[in-house]
Amino acid sequence: MTKPCPLKKVDDYRWKIEKTGSMNVEGLIFASEKMVPSICSDNAHQQVANVAALPGIIGKSFAMPDIHWGYGFPIGGVAAFDINKGVISPGGIGYDINCGVRLLRTNLLKKDIERNIKNLVAGLFNNIPSGVGATGKLNLLANEVKSVLEKGAKWAVEKGFGEKEDLKNIEENGTFKDADFSNVSERAIDRGKEQLGTLGAGNHFLEIQEITEIYDEDFAQKHGIFLGQITVMIHTGSRGLGYQVCDDYIKVMLNAARKYEINLTDKQLACAPVLSEEGKTYFSAMAAAANYAWANRQIITHWVRETFMHVLAKSPKDLGLELVYDVAHNIGKFEEHAGKQIFIHRKGATRSLPNIPVLIPGTMGTASYVMVGTEQALKETFGSTCHGAGRTMSRTQALKGIQGNELIKKLESEGITVQVKKMKTLAEEAPGAYKDVNLVVDVCHNAGISKKVAKMKPLGVIKG
Amino acid sequence: MLMKKRYKVISHTADVGIIAYGKTLSELFENAAYGMFSLITDIERVKEKGTIAISLQDNNLEELLIAFLNELQYYFSMKQLLFRKFEILSLTDTKLKASVTGEKISDHQVLHEIKAATYHNLKIKKIKNNYQVQIIFDV
Numbered sequence A: 001m002t003k004p005c006p007l008k009k010v011d012d013y014r015w016k017i018e019k020t021g022s023m024n025v026e027g028l029i030f031a032s033e034k035m036v037p038s039i040c041s042d043n044a045h046q047q048v049a050n051v052a053a054l055p056g057i058i059g060k061s062f063a064m065p066d067i068h069w070g071y072g073f074p075i076g077g078v079a080a081f082d083i084n085k086g087v088i089s090p091g092g093i094g095y096d097i098n099c100g101v102r103l104l105r106t107n108l109l110k111k112d113i114e115r116n117i118k119n120l121v122a123g124l125f126n127n128i129p130s131g132v133g134a135t136g137k138l139n140l141l142a143n144e145v146k147s148v149l150e151k152g153a154k155w156a157v158e159k160g161f162g163e164k165e166d167l168k169n170i171e172e173n174g175t176f177k178d179a180d181f182s183n184v185s186e187r188a189i190d191r192g193k194e195q196l197g198t199l200g201a202g203n204h205f206l207e208i209q210e211i212t213e214i215y216d217e218d219f220a221q222k223h224g225i226f227l228g229q230i231t232v233m234i235h236t237g238s239r240g241l242g243y244q245v246c247d248d249y250i251k252v253m254l255n256a257a258r259k260y261e262i263n264l265t266d267k268q269l270a271c272a273p274v275l276s277e278e279g280k281t282y283f284s285a286m287a288a289a290a291n292y293a294w295a296n297r298q299i300i301t302h303w304v305r306e307t308f309m310h311v312l313a314k315s316p317k318d319l320g321l322e323l324v325y326d327v328a329h330n331i332g333k334f335e336e337h338a339g340k341q342i343f344i345h346r347k348g349a350t351r352s353l354p355n356i357p358v359l360i361p362g363t364m365g366t367a368s369y370v371m372v373g374t375e376q377a378l379k380e381t382f383g384s385t386c387h388g389a390g391r392t393m394s395r396t397q398a399l400k401g402i403q404g405n406e407l408i409k410k411l412e413s414e415g416i417t418v419q420v421k422k423m424k425t426l427a428e429e430a431p432g433a434y435k436d437v438n439l440v441v442d443v444c445h446n447a448g449i450s451k452k453v454a455k456m457k458p459l460g461v462i463k464g
Numbered sequence B: 001m002l003m004k005k006r007y008k009v010i011s012h013t014a015d016v017g018i019i020a021y022g023k024t025l026s027e028l029f030e031n032a033a034y035g036m037f038s039l040i041t042d043i044e045r046v047k048e049k050g051t052i053a054i055s056l057q058d059n060n061l062e063e064l065l066i067a068f069l070n071e072l073q074y075y076f077s078m079k080q081l082l083f084r085k086f087e088i089l090s091l092t093d094t095k096l097k098a099s100v101t102g103e104k105i106s107d108h109q110v111l112h113e114i115k116a117a118t119y120h121n122l123k124i125k126k127i128k129n130n131y132q133v134q135i136i137f138d139v
Helices: A033-041 A044-052 A110-127 A142-151 A153-158 A164-169 A186-192 A217-222 A239-259 A277-312 A375-380 A395-401 A404-413 A423-428 A437-447 B025-040 B061-079
Strands: A007-011 A014-017 A027-030 A057-068 A075-082 A100-109 A205-214 A229-236 A322-328 A330-337 A340-347 A357-360 A368-372 A417-420 A451-463 B007-011 B016-022 B050-057 B081-091 B095-104 B124-127 B130-138
Touching (some): A007 A033, A027 A044, A033 A044, A033 A437, A044 A057, A057 A437, A100 A110, A100 A277, A110 A205, A110 A229, A110 A277, A110 A417, A110 A451, A142 A153, A142 A186, A142 A277, A153 A164, A153 A277, A164 A322, A186 A239, A186 B061, A229 A277, A229 A451, A239 B061, A277 A322, A277 A330, A322 A357, A357 A437, A368 A437, A404 A417, A404 A423, A417 A423, B025 B061, B025 B095, B025 B130, B050 B061, B061 B081, B061 B124, B061 B130
Parallel strands (some): A027 A057, A417 A451
Antiparallel strands (some): A057 A075, A100 A322, A330 A340, B016 B130, B050 B095, B081 B095, B124 B130
């Protein structure tokens, strides 16, 4: 990779890739000067350029500061398409459909849980299944999975997992109305039977956090957030069902790309015209998988509440465990921008709309953030911003650097209680393997595509 | 003589990948599967307790390879099976028959949850008389 870096500075936080060759639009990467070398040494910028060459792309091929090398589309990528001339691509959304973040507020301060933090972490670890191929406490029939796919978080609430009020603070209110389970394969539904209400492995986590900084008092207050408050963050997605939907439809799209004569520089970019039969079918299946993820986070929320009630012996009212918000960061949507219908892919990117929270999970041992969407994002990025820290180190490199048990000791010395299914996950997901989330968030804040509201530090972490 | 390398792990920021090698296409497929399960677990500790027959078809060899790996991923994640022996019984450009042997995940440590084998920059290459292919996994 000795090729010169094609990133040209626009301003302190914007770098463009000029339109060359088969690119239909230019590429724009949000980054600080310090991040540029690592972006260039990765192949991620080439992926931004590949996406720019897809038919019907509008605006620019965007990448957020947490950009890193993915497969097909880069992670941290945002690509919007004209609905008549553009395409829809499962690889532009990812395998973990509606991987996302939910933040719960409480009426508690650190002093209220300090003595019980180990019990809380242990309780959550026991109550919420995690780890590779984890199966949950629910074992659904195929028909029930279909209901989940149709109704999303609403299904969970109807079954007694949480309150109707919860739905108000979820992107799409927790139900993607365009979902059609009849376009989800039997195998995907089969995979969905045992994994509802599970956290999974890898970078997914559940954290008990403390609000350590407030940047926007008004917005924080409006959402019941205050300094010193305890919050709970849930980061997970649609599990094996989502992976299966993605894999099933990449196959469909490889055929569709041949049929519609779309030239693919990378097979993982397989796509079809947005409004083609294949495009519409995939969209309805993807929406169904997104609903599964919202139901998943809703059920986990219920078990978080149960665990807190049990361990702290407090009533739901005293705990005040309510949703701040729930956002998706691997998703595709029809949206209206400047009076025009578009189809947007966000793969490792979050929706950013004025007055609506944006949630940015860090990695364990580092901070997470609440941000708020902006007009600037609407004008510039079709209402999109970053989703997290973004890796800088491969998993194999991360493993060479640090041992899981050393890391637990280090985190514990910083006052963070950790429970993890396997040490190797911990080492691979070590904070050092990621970009500094503070810098990623600062780039978005300074570029104006989302604004900082509050910062949280972890007190307890559960991982698969 | 040393046995020729079956696969090599490559560094990739977001995910993990391998380059698989083979003297024949069948061997390439077998070694790709072996490489994938080496990422998932300590493959040498997997015992040969049961065999599953696999029969697939797809558009071309490359897509058939990914279909094969994702079929095995399905058995791993849904049926909690680990494999160590992979035999391609017949292989054409569009059809594959294989038998795979292994056992249930019990006390094995699962090192990676592989979500899928991706089609990213997928290309089977013939270099001199050997085949090789790079596969990136979503983990």
